[in-house]
Amino acid sequence: MSLYVMKFGGSSVGDIERMKRVAKRIADKQDEGHRCVVVVSAMGDTTDELIDQAKQLSSQLPAREMDMLMTTGEQISIALLSIALSGIGRDAVSYTGWQAGFRTDETHGRARINEIVPGRVLEALEKNKIVIVAGFQGMTNGGEITTLGRGGSDTTAVALAAAIKADVCEIYTDVDGVYSTDPRIVKNARKLTEISYDEMLELANLGAAVLHPRAVEYAKRYQVKLVVRSSFNYNEGTVVKEEASMEQGVAVSGIAYDKNVARISISGVADVPGVLARVFSKLADVGINVDIIVQSGVLNGEADFSFTVSLDEMERAKEVIRQIREELPYREVTSEDNLVKISIVGAGMVSHPGVAAQMFDVISSLGVSIKMVSTSEIKVSCVVESGKLTEIIQALHTAYGLDTDQQVFVGGPQERR
Amino acid sequence: MSLYVMKFGGSSVGDIERMKRVAKRIADKQDEGHRCVVVVSAMGDTTDELIDQAKQLSSQLPAREMDMLMTTGEQISIALLSIALSGIGRDAVSYTGWQAGFRTDETHGRARINEIVPGRVLEALEKNKIVIVAGFQGMTNGGEITTLGRGGSDTTAVALAAAIKADVCEIYTDVDGVYSTDPRIVKNARKLTEISYDEMLELANLGAAVLHPRAVEYAKRYQVKLVVRSSFNYNEGTVVKEEASMEQGVAVSGIAYDKNVARISISGVADVPGVLARVFSKLADVGINVDIIVQSGVLNGEADFSFTVSLDEMERAKEVIRQIREELPYREVTSEDNLVKISIVGAGMVSHPGVAAQMFDVISSLGVSIKMVSTSEIKVSCVVESGKLTEIIQALHTAYGLDTDQQVFVGGPQERR
Numbered sequence: 001m002s003l004y005v006m007k008f009g010g011s012s013v014g015d016i017e018r019m020k021r022v023a024k025r026i027a028d029k030q031d032e033g034h035r036c037v038v039v040v041s042a043m044g045d046t047t048d049e050l051i052d053q054a055k056q057l058s059s060q061l062p063a064r065e066m067d068m069l070m071t072t073g074e075q076i077s078i079a080l081l082s083i084a085l086s087g088i089g090r091d092a093v094s095y096t097g098w099q100a101g102f103r104t105d106e107t108h109g110r111a112r113i114n115e116i117v118p119g120r121v122l123e124a125l126e127k128n129k130i131v132i133v134a135g136f137q138g139m140t141n142g143g144e145i146t147t148l149g150r151g152g153s154d155t156t157a158v159a160l161a162a163a164i165k166a167d168v169c170e171i172y173t174d175v176d177g178v179y180s181t182d183p184r185i186v187k188n189a190r191k192l193t194e195i196s197y198d199e200m201l202e203l204a205n206l207g208a209a210v211l212h213p214r215a216v217e218y219a220k221r222y223q224v225k226l227v228v229r230s231s232f233n234y235n236e237g238t239v240v241k242e243e244a245s246m247e248q249g250v251a252v253s254g255i256a257y258d259k260n261v262a263r264i265s266i267s268g269v270a271d272v273p274g275v276l277a278r279v280f281s282k283l284a285d286v287g288i289n290v291d292i293i294v295q296s297g298v299l300n301g302e303a304d305f306s307f308t309v310s311l312d313e314m315e316r317a318k319e320v321i322r323q324i325r326e327e328l329p330y331r332e333v334t335s336e337d338n339l340v341k342i343s344i345v346g347a348g349m350v351s352h353p354g355v356a357a358q359m360f361d362v363i364s365s366l367g368v369s370i371k372m373v374s375t376s377e378i379k380v381s382c383v384v385e386s387g388k389l390t391e392i393i394q395a396l397h398t399a400y401g402l403d404t405d406q407q408v409f410v411g412g413p414q415e416r417r
Numbered sequence: 418m419s420l421y422v423m424k425f426g427g428s429s430v431g432d433i434e435r436m437k438r439v440a441k442r443i444a445d446k447q448d449e450g451h452r453c454v455v456v457v458s459a460m461g462d463t464t465d466e467l468i469d470q471a472k473q474l475s476s477q478l479p480a481r482e483m484d485m486l487m488t489t490g491e492q493i494s495i496a497l498l499s500i501a502l503s504g505i506g507r508d509a510v511s512y513t514g515w516q517a518g519f520r521t522d523e524t525h526g527r528a529r530i531n532e533i534v535p536g537r538v539l540e541a542l543e544k545n546k547i548v549i550v551a552g553f554q555g556m557t558n559g560g561e562i563t564t565l566g567r568g569g570s571d572t573t574a575v576a577l578a579a580a581i582k583a584d585v586c587e588i589y590t591d592v593d594g595v596y597s598t599d600p601r602i603v604k605n606a607r608k609l610t611e612i613s614y615d616e617m618l619e620l621a622n623l624g625a626a627v628l629h630p631r632a633v634e635y636a637k638r639y640q641v642k643l644v645v646r647s648s649f650n651y652n653e654g655t656v657v658k659e660e661a662s663m664e665q666g667v668a669v670s671g672i673a674y675d676k677n678v679a680r681i682s683i684s685g686v687a688d689v690p691g692v693l694a695r696v697f698s699k700l701a702d703v704g705i706n707v708d709i710i711v712q713s714g715v716l717n718g719e720a721d722f723s724f725t726v727s728l729d730e731m732e733r734a735k736e737v738i739r740q741i742r743e744e745l746p747y748r749e750v751t752s753e754d755n756l757v758k759i760s761i762v763g764a765g766m767v768s769h770p771g772v773a774a775q776m777f778d779v780i781s782s783l784g785v786s787i788k789m790v791s792t793s794e795i796k797v798s799c800v801v802e803s804g805k806l807t808e809i810i811q812a813l814h815t816a817y818g819l820d821t822d823q824q825v826f827v828g829g830p831q832e833r834r
Binding site: 075 | 433436437440467470471473474475476477478479481482483485486488489492493495496497499500501503504509510511513516537560562
C-alpha cells in the first residue's frame with residue numbers, strides 16, 4: 001500500500017463527464033490498495049470567466065480581492081469531485097487550501113508557501129477517506145486567502161506530497177508524459193521513461209509546459225518522486241526523480257525550443273570595469289529577465305556585447321538601454337527578432353564529450369548560422385534564425401538517437417538502447 | 418454618522434450591471450457620511466447551477482460537500498462587489514463567513530450561529546473600509562465550512578448588525594417594503610411605514626416572503642432595527658422595530674394567506690387521555706409540522722379532531738396516522754385540499770375587541786364557510802375553501818381600512834388615519 005498524491009489540472013476536470021472519469025480513476029487507485037490525496041485545479045475555463053467578470057467591474061483588479069475570487073474555482077472543483085466520488089460509493093472529504101494547512105506569505109496573486117500543517121489531511125487518511133485538496137491556494141498567518149500564482153496547482157501537489165511523505169506524486173495532464181521533443185514538430189518524438197529533476201527543470205524552463213519549474217524545484221528539494229502521465233489513458237507516464245538511472249547511457253534526453261526570444265546588441269561600449277553589471281542591474285530593476293549574454297572581443301578600448309530577452313520585452317529593454325546612454329556611452333543599440341533558442345538537455349552530457357560540437361555541426365550542416373551559444377552542465381542552447389526550426393530539431397533528434405522505432409518501442413524506450 | 422448593515426439578495430446582484438448598481442448604492446450611503454457593512458448573497462442562479470452540477474455527479478448529496486460547494490456562490494459575490502467598489506474608487510474589503518467571525522454548530526446545510534467574533538470587520542471599519550461579508554455561511558470550531566440554510570443571508574445580516582451594534586440593518590429586496598397584503602391580489606395594498614417584530618414574524622411565517630422569520634426572530638431578540646426596502650429604487654421602505662408607534666391606532670396591519678395547507682380529519686377516536694399527544698408526537702418524529710388543531714365535542718366516548726399540515730406533507734401525514742391505528746383505534750381518517758389559510762395580523766388587535774368577529778362576518782357574507790379558526794394575541798387565522806380567496810382578501814382589506822387612497826397616500830400611510 002502506497003500513499004499517492006494525484007494532481008488533476010483544469011482540462012482533466014473540464015466538465016461533468018471528465019469529473020466522473022477522474023473520480024473513477026481515483027477509485028481505481030484506491031482499489032489497487034493505495035491511499036489517495038487528490039489535488040485539483042479549477043474546472044476548464046472557470047478562472048478565465050471569473051477574470052472576465054472582474055474586468056467588467058473595474059479597470060484595476062486589487063490582488064487581494066482577485067485571490068478571494070479566483071480561489072472559488074478550485075473550491076467548486078474539490079466539492080464536485082468529492083460529490084462525484086460519493087456518487088460511486090467512495091468516502092471522500094474536500095479541503096480548501098487553508099483547511100489543508102497551506103500557510104503562505106502575504107504576496108497576493110503569487111504567494112509562496114511558508115509551511116504546510118497537514119494535520120487534517122493526515123487525520124482523514126487515517127479514517128480511510130480519499131482527501132481532495134484545492135490546488136493553487138493558501139492562507140496567510142493573518143487569515144487572508146492567497147493564491148500561489150503560476151504553476152500553483154503543480155506546486156500544491158508536490159509540496160503536499162513532501163509534507164505528508166507521499167510515496168509518489170502523480171501529475172495528470174493532457175499528454176502522455178515528457179517527450180524527447182515537441183511531438184507536434186517531430187513525429188518520432190519519444191516519451192521518456194525517466195528523467196532527472198535537473199533535466200526536467202531545464203526542459204520546464206525552456207517551455208516544455210507539462211510541469212511548472214517551480215513544482216520541479218520543490219520536488220528536487222524534497223526528493224519527491226514525480227510521475228507525469230495522461231488523465232485520458234492508462235499509459236505509463238514519465239518518472240521524474242533524482243537520477244534517472246536507466247537513461248544514463250544517453251547523452252541527450254530531450255530537445256526544447258523557445259520562440260519567445262529576441263537579441264539586443266550594444267556596440268561600441270567603453271570597456272571600463274562594471275559596464276555589464278550596470279546594464280543588467282538597470283534591466284533587473286524594471287523586471288526584465290536577461291537570458292544568454294555574449295561579449296565579443298575588445299577593440300580599441302571598445303567592446304560589443306549582446307544578450308537575449310523575451311520577445312515581448314524587447315522594446316522595453318531597448319528603451320532602458322537608451323535611457324542609460326548618458327552615464328554609459330555606446331555607439332549603437334540594435335535588436336533582432338525572428339529568432340529561436342534551441343536547447344539540448346541531458347544529465348549524461350558531462351560524460352559524453354563532443355555533444356556540443358555535434359549540435360553545432362548539425363545546425364551548420366543545414367546552412368544555419370549560430371548567433372549565440374550558452375552551456376551548462378546538462379544543457380547546450382543555441383540561438384539561431386527561426387526559419388529552419390523544424391529541420392534543425394528533427395536533425396538533432398535523429399543525430400542524438402532519440403527517434404522512436406515503433407517496433408522496438410513496445411517494451412518501453414529504455415529497451416531500444 | 419451611523420453604522421449600516423446593508424443586505425443585498427441574489428436578484429439584486431444578479432448580473433454585472435446590477436452588481437455595479439449595488440456598488441453605486443453603497444457608495445451613496447458612504448457619501449451620506451455613514452459607515453457600511455454589506456452582506457451579499459450568491460448572484461442570481463449561481464446556487465441552482467451548482468446544485469444542478471452536483472446532481473449530475475451523485476444521487477446522494479453529502480451535506481458537508483454541498484456546503485463546500487454552495488459557499489463559493491457568496492464568495493464570488495463578495496469578491497466581485499468589492500472589485501466593483503474599487504472600480505468606482507472606494508476602499509473595500511471582502512470577508513467569507515469564517516473570516517467575518519461566524520461560528521456555527523456542525524449541522525451542515527442548516528447550521529445555527531453560535532457566536533460571532535467580528536474583530537476583523539471592526540478593524541476594517543476603523544480603517545474606513547467598506548466591509549463586504551458573505552451571507553449564508555459560517556465555520557464550525559473544527560474549521561469546517563457550514564451554511565445557515567433557509568433565510569441564511571437575512572440572518573447573517575441581522576446577526577452581524579447585532580454583533581457590531583449597527584444602528585440599522587437594511588434588507589434590500591425586489592419589493593418596496595412590507596405590504597398590508599399581497600399587491601398581486603389587492604390592487605390597493607399599501608406599503609406599511611412601520612411594523613413590529615411580532616407582526617412581522619406572523620406575516621413572515623405566513624409566507625409574506627420579504628424577510629425570513631429566522632432573521633426577524635434574531636432582530637427581535639437583539640433589538641436590531643430593520644428596514645425592508647427595494648434595491649431598484651430609493652423609496653423609503655418599511656421599518657421593523659419593537660413597537661410600531663405610529664401604527665398603534667390600527668387594529669389590523671396586514672393580511673396574509675397561505676395556499677400550502679391541507680386538513681386531515683380523524684373521526685371516531687376513543688376519548689382517552691393523551692390521544693392527541695400520541696398522534697402529534699408521531700407526526701413530529703417524522704418531521705411533519707402541524708399548524709392548527711381543532712377538536713370537536715365528544716359523543717358516546719368518541720371524539721373527532723382535525724389539524725392542518727403543509728399540502729405537500731398531506732399524504733405522508735395520512736400514512737403515519739394509518740400506521741398507528743393498531744395502538745390508537747379510530748373510525749376514519751380523511752383529508753381535504755383546495756384550502757387556504759387567511760390570517761389578519763395586528764399588534765393593535767388586543768385593544769380592539771370584535772376584530773375576529775368582523776373577520777368571520779366578512780367571510781360569511783361572501784357565502785364562504787369557515788372550516789377552522791386559530792387565534793393568537795396578534796393574529797386570527799381562518800381556513801376556508803380556496804375558491805374565493807381574492808374576494809375574501811379584498812373585502813377584509815377594505816373592512817379593516819387598509820385600502821390605499823392614492824391622493825392621501827403621498828405623505829405616507831400613517832397620515833391617512
